């Protein structure tokens with residue numbers, strides 16, 4: 001099956017395509033709450049208030065987007081379809097407030113350049129490795145807004161653009177600093193365009209849900225794209241990669257480095273951080289089931305199951321992650337349902353590996369083994 005043959009036929013009107021997609025930050029609200037508690041305890045109420053507002057921010061962003069889109073200019077695409085623009089919110093909540101960069105001319109602002117590079121790396125990766133043009137395969141321009149809000153401790157894809165906070169400076173650095181964060185968030189856009197097609201009534205993509213097992217799959221697919229984008233940009237094979245997501249986002253504390261997540265060893269992205277505690281990702285399906293009995297499991301935690309499976313298959317198969325394991329996952333995306341389960345995606349990736357590489361192939365065996373490692377029943 002060629003890559004282009006599985007491209008969904010979707011409207012170029014992104015306001016329609018993204019209508020039901022809420023914004024998903026790179027880090028869970030629970031972690032922001034820990035930082036908020038620290039500032040509250042220290043009596044820095046203005047920072048605590050900023051952080052408190054962020055966890056209630058989703059609805060606001062949606063409303064703002066509607067206003068902006070009503071007066072939105074029609075972007076002019078470059079001949080190759082590549083348009084990357086970076087704006088500054090100047091520490092307000094206004095997206096696309098001031099255009100900072102739209103060409104290869106470097107800015108004096110680090111965040112601006114990192115956001116530009118993140119979008120470009122994502123575009124280049126998708127085009128070169130999967131022949132997928134921009135987030136929507138329709139050369140959608142990639143816009144970013146940096147310096148969003150004050151002390152904003154997250155980055156998100158709002159349905160048609162990237163938004164990055166500066167962090168609080170003590171626990172979190174600027175969110176443009178890790179290229180895989182850009183890749184992860186724009187990966188949510190790819191998931192929205194490429195998944196849920198098989199089961200939607202009108203043949204238009206519905207994406208993947210953001211709760212239960214589907215939530216972990218949604219987050220996992222974004223980490224999987226994010227890490228490939230990082231590996232491609234840095235020229236690293238699977239064996240050479242650190243398999244860390246957001247390794248520049250949590251600020252160094254007393255000389256110790258932290259990452260948001262580890263795909264090789266979920267639950268060890270950060271360990272015993274004096275204020276943030278320990279990464280709560282799970283990677284065994286049995287652990288997910290245990291936790292799900294008492295609590296709704298955050299998608300950023302249950303994604304460890306998919307992340308670990310992808311890491312295992314990539315390591316087993318060697319070379320670059322996008323050549324085999326990555327290709328299997330990318331080709332599987334149109335088969336993934338809105339309310340997908342871990343068992344479902346496991347079966348589908350195995351079927352795709354068979355289709356692409358043959359029954360009894362090393363690729364099929366590696367994918368099967370990867371799901372056994374994380375205890376997903378086949």
Ligand SMILES: [Zn+2]
Nearest residue numbers: 024025026222
């Ligand atoms: Zn995410």
